[in-house]
Amino acid sequence: MTGAILKVMVLGLLRDRGAFAMAFILPPLIFVIFAAIFSGTSGDEMRLKVAVLDDIGTVETKMLIAAIDAEPALRLHEREFDDEQSLRDAVLASTADVGLIIRGQLYGEEGEAPVLVIADAGRAMTGPILAGHVQRLVARELPGVSMRRVAPTIDAMAGGLSPQQQAQLDSAIDAMGNEGSADESGDGALVSVETIAGRGGGVTVSYYAGAVAVMFLLFSAMQGAATLIEERTSGIIDRIAVGRAGTDVIVLAKFLFLTIQGIFQVSLIFLVAWLAYGVDVPSHFLAWLATTVLAATAAAGLALAMASACVSRQQANTISSFLVLVASAVGGSMVPRFMMPPWLQEIGWYTPNAWAIEAYQGALWRGVSLQALLPTFWPLALTALAGLAAALILSRLRLRLA
Amino acid sequence: MFVTRQPTEGTQTDHPLEAAPPALEISGLSVRYGTRRVTDALDLTIATSEIFGLLGPNGSGKTTLVRAICRRLKPAAGRIRIAGEQNTKRRALRRVGLVPQEIALYPHLTARENLVTFGRLSGLSHQQAMSALDFAVEATRLTKHLDDAVHTLSGGWKRRANIAAALLHGPSLLILDEPTVGVDIDARNALHTVIRNLGRSGLAVLLTTHDLDQAQALCGRVGFLRDGKVSPVGRPVDLLKDAFGTRCELLVDLYEPARTATRDMLKRLGFASRQLGLEWSRMIDASPEAQAGLTDALHRTDLRIKEIRFREPDLDSLFTRLTGEDTPS
Structure with a gap:
C-alpha cells in the first residue's frame, strides 16, 4: 500500500516538470551561485576592482601597480584618476570596489603611510583585503623596499651601521630587488586604510533594506499577477472581452494595482529602516520615491509578462519562484555583488535587483x-515598459488562441 | 413571473420595434483551423425573444461558433450580424451577454460586488450599474443571496449570479454555455424558469447544451451542428415529426447484456443499443398490433428483460439518429 502511494508521488514529480525543476534544478543552481560567491571571498574568484592614483610615479610604485594588475584576486579600474577626490567618488559610487592612493616613496619616509587604501563603509572588508594584498605584493615583488623600510629600525637598534655595513646592506637590497623574494613583511606602516561613509545612515541596513525590498517586490508582484491566469481560466476574461473593457483594461489595472501595492510594501520596509536603524530616508525622499516607483513598476511589468505567458497558476508559481530566487541571488538581494566573481557581477546587471539596489544605494547612501x-x-523603466507591453500583447494573443 | 428589460445601450436600436432585425444573423460562415473546416458556409438566424438551442456532439464546433460570434476568431468567410450590426464593430459585440460554462465571477466578492464590477467593466457608470443591478437581480431572482460571497453560494445560486452578470449592460443576445452543468434538479428547474423569463422579456438566447431534455423544454427552436452546418433546424416538435412521423420508440431494458447471437438478432430487427448493451431501442408503428407483436417476439428470446416501454420520440432519439452516437450526457 505504501508502495502504491510512493509510485503516485514519484509519477507526480516526474510528470510535473515545474515541481521537478524546483526539486532538482533550482537547488544546485542556487548552490552554484552561492559557491561562486563564497569561494570567491576566500579564494581566487573574488576580483576586487581597484581604482589607483599614483602621486609619485617611481619605478617601485609602477612595479607595485603592475603587480596589482597581475594579481588574480585584483583588477585595475580602467580609468586613470587625477586626484584623490575623484577616486573617492568612484569608490563611493561603486564604480570601483576599493581605491589605492600612493602618496609617498614606498621606502617609508617618516610620517604617514605611503600607501592609502580607500574603502566604502558599505564594503568595509575590501580595505583590509587590499591592504593585505599590497603588503604581500611589496614583500614578494619588491623585497628591496621591505628591507629598506626595516633598515632604519635595525640601524637604531644596533647603534648605527658602519659605512662598510651600510654598503653591504645596500648591495644586498639591490640584489634582492633583482632576484625577487617571497619574504613577508610585517610592516604595518606601509599601508593605512581609510573607510569613507555615505550620507544616509547605516550602510549595511540601507543596502539590505533595498535588497530585501526588491526581492519581496518581485515575490508579491508575481503572486498578484497570477490572478490574471485565474481570470482567464474562470472565463472572466471571456466575459469582459465582449464588453467595452477588453483585456487591456485588466492588464493595465493590475499593473497599476501591483505598482501601488509595491510602493506601500517598500515604504513599510524603509519606514522600519528609518525609525529603527536610522537610514535617512526623509533627507533623500524624492530620490527614494522615484527609485521605489520605478522598482515597483519593473516588478509589476515582469510579473504580468510572466503571468501572461504561463498557462496555469501552478506553472506560474513554479516559474516565478525560480526566477525570483535566481534573480535575487545573482542581483545582490542575498549577498552583496562586490563579493561575487566578475562574471557573476556581469550577469547580475540583467536582473532588476541589481539596478534597484544600485539606485537605493545611490539615493540613500x-x-x-x-x-x-x-x-x-x-x-x-525599460523593464517595466517591456514587461507591460509583453503582457498586453500576450493577453490579446491568448484571447485569440484560447 | 415576467421581467421587463431596461432600456440600456444594448436594447436601443435605430429600428422601429416592428422592423427589429434578428438578434443574430449568421450567413455563409466558414471557420478553419489550419486545413480543418470547422464550420462550412453555416447559416443561422435567431430572432428577438427566441430561445435557440444549439446541439451537437463534442467537437462538432459549438464552442468555435460561439467564439466566432464573440469575434474571438476571424472566419475564413461569411458574415455575422448582431442586432443588425456586423460583429466586426465593437458596438455590436456590446450587444452580446456571454455566460461562460465556468463561474466567471470573483469568488471573494459578494454577488452584488461582482455585479457592480462587471457592470462597470461593461461600460456603465456607477449609477447605471446600480440601476442595471436591480433588473439583473430581479431577472435571476438573486435577491436572497445578493450579499453573500460567491464562493459560499451553492452551484445553482452561483449559476444565477453568473447569468445576472451578463445581463447588466442590457444585451440583445444572451449566449448561455451549458448553464446548468453540475446543479441539482431543483436548481436546474429554477434556472429553466429564469431562462424562460429572459426569453419572454425580449432577449434572444443562444443556448449551447448537452442536456437535450433542457433544450426540448426551453427552446422555441433547436439546431444540430453537424459537418460544419446547423441542420436540421426547427421547432423540436416539428423536427421530431419530420424524423419519426407517427411512430413511437420501443425501449428494452436488460438485466445483463445479450449474448452475441441474440445481439446480432436484435440488430437485424433494427434495434440499436445504448448503455453498454443494457438498453436497446427502435422506432415502431404506433399501432397496438405492431407493439404487441414485437413485444411477444422479444419475450420468446433468451434476453433477461427488465422492462419494455414505449415512448414518444424526443430530441434524445433524434440526436442518436442523427449522430449515430449515444446521447452526449
Whole structure:
C-alpha cells in the first residue's frame, strides 16, 4: 500500500516538470551561485576592482601597480584618476570596489603611510583585503623596499651601521630587488586604510533594506499577477472581452494595482529602516520615491509578462519562484555583488535587483541627485515598459488562441 | 413571473420595434483551423425573444461558433450580424451577454460586488450599474443571496449570479454555455424558469447544451451542428415529426447484456443499443398490433428483460439518429 502511494508521488514529480525543476534544478543552481560567491571571498574568484592614483610615479610604485594588475584576486579600474577626490567618488559610487592612493616613496619616509587604501563603509572588508594584498605584493615583488623600510629600525637598534655595513646592506637590497623574494613583511606602516561613509545612515541596513525590498517586490508582484491566469481560466476574461473593457483594461489595472501595492510594501520596509536603524530616508525622499516607483513598476511589468505567458497558476508559481530566487541571488538581494566573481557581477546587471539596489544605494547612501540616478532608472523603466507591453500583447494573443 | 428589460445601450436600436432585425444573423460562415473546416458556409438566424438551442456532439464546433460570434476568431468567410450590426464593430459585440460554462465571477466578492464590477467593466457608470443591478437581480431572482460571497453560494445560486452578470449592460443576445452543468434538479428547474423569463422579456438566447431534455423544454427552436452546418433546424416538435412521423420508440431494458447471437438478432430487427448493451431501442408503428407483436417476439428470446416501454420520440432519439452516437450526457 505504501508502495502504491510512493509510485503516485514519484509519477507526480516526474510528470510535473515545474515541481521537478524546483526539486532538482533550482537547488544546485542556487548552490552554484552561492559557491561562486563564497569561494570567491576566500579564494581566487573574488576580483576586487581597484581604482589607483599614483602621486609619485617611481619605478617601485609602477612595479607595485603592475603587480596589482597581475594579481588574480585584483583588477585595475580602467580609468586613470587625477586626484584623490575623484577616486573617492568612484569608490563611493561603486564604480570601483576599493581605491589605492600612493602618496609617498614606498621606502617609508617618516610620517604617514605611503600607501592609502580607500574603502566604502558599505564594503568595509575590501580595505583590509587590499591592504593585505599590497603588503604581500611589496614583500614578494619588491623585497628591496621591505628591507629598506626595516633598515632604519635595525640601524637604531644596533647603534648605527658602519659605512662598510651600510654598503653591504645596500648591495644586498639591490640584489634582492633583482632576484625577487617571497619574504613577508610585517610592516604595518606601509599601508593605512581609510573607510569613507555615505550620507544616509547605516550602510549595511540601507543596502539590505533595498535588497530585501526588491526581492519581496518581485515575490508579491508575481503572486498578484497570477490572478490574471485565474481570470482567464474562470472565463472572466471571456466575459469582459465582449464588453467595452477588453483585456487591456485588466492588464493595465493590475499593473497599476501591483505598482501601488509595491510602493506601500517598500515604504513599510524603509519606514522600519528609518525609525529603527536610522537610514535617512526623509533627507533623500524624492530620490527614494522615484527609485521605489520605478522598482515597483519593473516588478509589476515582469510579473504580468510572466503571468501572461504561463498557462496555469501552478506553472506560474513554479516559474516565478525560480526566477525570483535566481534573480535575487545573482542581483545582490542575498549577498552583496562586490563579493561575487566578475562574471557573476556581469550577469547580475540583467536582473532588476541589481539596478534597484544600485539606485537605493545611490539615493540613500551616497545621497546623489535624481539626475545622477538616471543611469540606474533607465533599466528599471525599460523593464517595466517591456514587461507591460509583453503582457498586453500576450493577453490579446491568448484571447485569440484560447 | 415576467421581467421587463431596461432600456440600456444594448436594447436601443435605430429600428422601429416592428422592423427589429434578428438578434443574430449568421450567413455563409466558414471557420478553419489550419486545413480543418470547422464550420462550412453555416447559416443561422435567431430572432428577438427566441430561445435557440444549439446541439451537437463534442467537437462538432459549438464552442468555435460561439467564439466566432464573440469575434474571438476571424472566419475564413461569411458574415455575422448582431442586432443588425456586423460583429466586426465593437458596438455590436456590446450587444452580446456571454455566460461562460465556468463561474466567471470573483469568488471573494459578494454577488452584488461582482455585479457592480462587471457592470462597470461593461461600460456603465456607477449609477447605471446600480440601476442595471436591480433588473439583473430581479431577472435571476438573486435577491436572497445578493450579499453573500460567491464562493459560499451553492452551484445553482452561483449559476444565477453568473447569468445576472451578463445581463447588466442590457444585451440583445444572451449566449448561455451549458448553464446548468453540475446543479441539482431543483436548481436546474429554477434556472429553466429564469431562462424562460429572459426569453419572454425580449432577449434572444443562444443556448449551447448537452442536456437535450433542457433544450426540448426551453427552446422555441433547436439546431444540430453537424459537418460544419446547423441542420436540421426547427421547432423540436416539428423536427421530431419530420424524423419519426407517427411512430413511437420501443425501449428494452436488460438485466445483463445479450449474448452475441441474440445481439446480432436484435440488430437485424433494427434495434440499436445504448448503455453498454443494457438498453436497446427502435422506432415502431404506433399501432397496438405492431407493439404487441414485437413485444411477444422479444419475450420468446433468451434476453433477461427488465422492462419494455414505449415512448414518444424526443430530441434524445433524434440526436442518436442523427449522430449515430449515444446521447452526449
